[in-house]
Amino acid sequence: MRAFFEKIGYETLRFLESYGRLGIFLVRTLKSLFTSAFKLRPVLRQIHFIGVRSTFVILFTGLFTGMVLGLQGYYTLNKFGSEGFLGSAVALGLIRELGPVLTALMVIGRAGSAICAEIGIMRNSEQIDALECMAIDPYRYLISPKLLAGIFCLPLLTAIFDVIGILGGYLVGFGLFRINTGSYFQGMYLNVDWADIKMGLVKSLVFGLLLVWIAACKGFYLHLERTGGFGAEGVSRTTTDAVVLSSVSVLVWDYLISALMI
Amino acid sequence: MSTVNSQAQNNSPVVIELAGVKKRFGRQMVLRGVDLVVHEGRTLVIVGASGTGKSVIIKHMLGLINPSRGTVKVFGRDLQRLNRRELNEVRSSFGVLFQNAALFDSMNVYDNVALPLRERTRQSKEEIHGKVMGKLELMGLEKSVDKFPAQLSGGMRKRVGLARALVLDPKVVFFDEPTTGLDVHKSNELYRLFYRTQQQLGYTAVIVSHDVPKIFKLADEVALLADGQVQGCMPPEDFQMSEQPMIRAFVEETMGHLYLSDEEEADFYA
Numbered sequence: 001m002r003a004f005f006e007k008i009g010y011e012t013l014r015f016l017e018s019y020g021r022l023g024i025f026l027v028r029t030l031k032s033l034f035t036s037a038f039k040l041r042p043v044l045r046q047i048h049f050i051g052v053r054s055t056f057v058i059l060f061t062g063l064f065t066g067m068v069l070g071l072q073g074y075y076t077l078n079k080f081g082s083e084g085f086l087g088s089a090v091a092l093g094l095i096r097e098l099g100p101v102l103t104a105l106m107v108i109g110r111a112g113s114a115i116c117a118e119i120g121i122m123r124n125s126e127q128i129d130a131l132e133c134m135a136i137d138p139y140r141y142l143i144s145p146k147l148l149a150g151i152f153c154l155p156l157l158t159a160i161f162d163v164i165g166i167l168g169g170y171l172v173g174f175g176l177f178r179i180n181t182g183s184y185f186q187g188m189y190l191n192v193d194w195a196d197i198k199m200g201l202v203k204s205l206v207f208g209l210l211l212v213w214i215a216a217c218k219g220f221y222l223h224l225e226r227t228g229g230f231g232a233e234g235v236s237r238t239t240t241d242a243v244v245l246s247s248v249s250v251l252v253w254d255y256l257i258s259a260l261m262i
Numbered sequence: 263m264s265t266v267n268s269q270a271q272n273n274s275p276v277v278i279e280l281a282g283v284k285k286r287f288g289r290q291m292v293l294r295g296v297d298l299v300v301h302e303g304r305t306l307v308i309v310g311a312s313g314t315g316k317s318v319i320i321k322h323m324l325g326l327i328n329p330s331r332g333t334v335k336v337f338g339r340d341l342q343r344l345n346r347r348e349l350n351e352v353r354s355s356f357g358v359l360f361q362n363a364a365l366f367d368s369m370n371v372y373d374n375v376a377l378p379l380r381e382r383t384r385q386s387k388e389e390i391h392g393k394v395m396g397k398l399e400l401m402g403l404e405k406s407v408d409k410f411p412a413q414l415s416g417g418m419r420k421r422v423g424l425a426r427a428l429v430l431d432p433k434v435v436f437f438d439e440p441t442t443g444l445d446v447h448k449s450n451e452l453y454r455l456f457y458r459t460q461q462q463l464g465y466t467a468v469i470v471s472h473d474v475p476k477i478f479k480l481a482d483e484v485a486l487l488a489d490g491q492v493q494g495c496m497p498p499e500d501f502q503m504s505e506q507p508m509i510r511a512f513v514e515e516t517m518g519h520l521y522l523s524d525e526e527e528a529d530f531y532a
C-alpha cells in the first residue's frame with residue numbers, strides 16, 4: 001500500500017517538475033530577449049532553417065490538402081446543390097483550421113525534431129555547459145533566435161499553405177468538375193472575413209511559439225528527462241517525445257483558440 | 263585528518279573555497295562533505311577512482327550545479343547566492359577544458375576559438391583575429407583554422423579546447439580529465455602546453471585527472487577524493503609519502519602495483 005502511494009507521489013512530482021521546467025524555460029528565454037543586445041544574423045539563420053527550408057514541404061502538403069478539400073467539398077456540396085460554395089468551403093476550412101494546424105504539424109516533423117535533437121546532442125556533449133562556463137547565456141545564444149524565427153515563420157508558412165491550398169481546391173473544382181472560376185473566387189471573397197484570417201493568424205503565432213518552445217526545452221533538459229538520459233538512444237527517445245508532445249499541444253491549443261475566438 | 267589544504271607556506275589569496283559541500287543525486291550521496299581550498303596561481307590536482315565525484319566538484323566550482331549542503335565560494339562570492347548576471351561575472355574569469363573538449367560541431371576551429379571574444383567583448387574583427395591566431399599558433403594549430411571538430415584528432419580537439427579556454431586570458435582554468443583518450447605522446451604534448459601557458463599567463467589551475475604519477479609533476483597540491491570526501495590535500499612529494507591509509511593505497515595502486523603490499527605482489531608474480 002505504501003509503495004502504491006509512494007509511486008503516486010513520485011509520478012506527481014515528476015509531472016510537476018517536467019511542466020515546471022517548461023514554464024521556467026519559456027520565462028528565461030523570453031527574458032533573454034529583453035536583457036541583452038539583439039543580434040539579427042542568428043535569427044536570419046534560423047528563419048532560413050525553419051522557414052525557407054520548410055517551404056517545399058508546405059507547398060506540397062498545401063496543394064494536396066486543397067485538392068482533397070476540393071474533391072470532398074464538391075461531393076458534399078453537390079448533395080445539397082450548393083457547388084457554388086466550393087471556394088468558400090475550401091478557403092474557410094484552410095484559413096481557420098487546416099492551414100495553421102497542418103503547417104504546424106509539418107514544421108514540427110521537419111524542424112521541431114531537428115531542434116530537439118540538435119540541442120539534446122549539445123547537452124550530451126557538454127556544449128551547453130561550455131557556453132555557460134564562457135558566461136554566454138544559452139537561452140539568448142541558442143534558444144531565443146529559434147523562438148523568434150518560429151513565431152515569424154509559422155504565419156508566413158501558413159499563408160503560403162492557405163494560398164496554395166485554395167489554388168489546389170480550384171484546380172480540382174475547375175479541372176474535374178468544371179466549377180465556374182468566378183463563383184469559386186467570388187464566393188470566397190464574400191464569405192471570408194477578417195475574423196477568419198485573424199483566427200488563422202493567432203493560431204499560427206501560438207503554434208510557432210509552441211513548437212520551438214517544447215522541442216528546444218526537451219532537448220535542453222535532456223539529461224533530466226525520464227526518457228532521456230545520455231547517449232544516442234536518449235536523444236532519439238527525447239526527440240520522439242518532443243514531436244508527440246508538440247503535436248498534441250498544437251491540437252489542444254487549436255481547440256482552445258477556436259473555442260475562444262469563434 | 264585535515265581535509266583542508268595543509269600548506270602552511272602558501273600565503274597567496276584564496277580563489278576557490280569549498281566548505282562542507284554535500285551533493286546528492288536522487289538516493290545516491292556523491293559528495294559527503296568536501297572541504298577544499300584553491301590558492302591563486304597554484305595548480306590543484308584532484309585524483310581518485312572513477313565515479314567518486316571529481317567532475318562533480320569541478321561542476322560545483324563552475325556553478326553548473328549547486329550543492330545539496332555547504333558553500334562554494336569563488337573570489338569570496340558564494341555562488342549559490344548569485345543571480346545569473348553575477349554568476350556570469352564570476353565565470354568571465356574562467357576557462358574550461360572539458361573531457362571531450364566540448365567544441366561546437368557546426369563551427370570550424372577558428373570560430374570555436376573566436377566565440378567567447380565575439381559574444382563577450384566588443385573587440386573589432388582585426389583584434390579578434392589577432393588574438394585567435396595568437397592562441398592557435400601557441401597550440402600549433404594555425405594551419406587547421408578551417409577544419410571542423412569532426413575532422414580533428416583527439417589531441418587536436420583538446421588543443422582547440424585549450425585555445426578556446428585561454429582566449430580571454432582567464433584567471434582560473436579548469437581541466438576535466440584533459441588527457442582521457444590520448445596516447446602518451448599526445449598527453450605529454452598537452453601537459454607541455456599547459457605548463458608553458460601557465461608560465462606565460464599565470465593562471466590558477468584545477469585539474470581532475472587519472473594520469474598518475476605524471477600529473478604530480480605539474481601539481482602544487484594533490485587532493486585525493488574517496489568515499490565522497492577529500493582524504494588529504496598536500497604537495498605531491500608529501501602525497502606520495504603520506505601514511506594516510508587511503509592515500510597510501512591509492513599511490514601504491516597507481517604507481518604500477520597490482521596489489522597493496524609487496525608480499526601480495528610477489529605472490530602474484532610467483
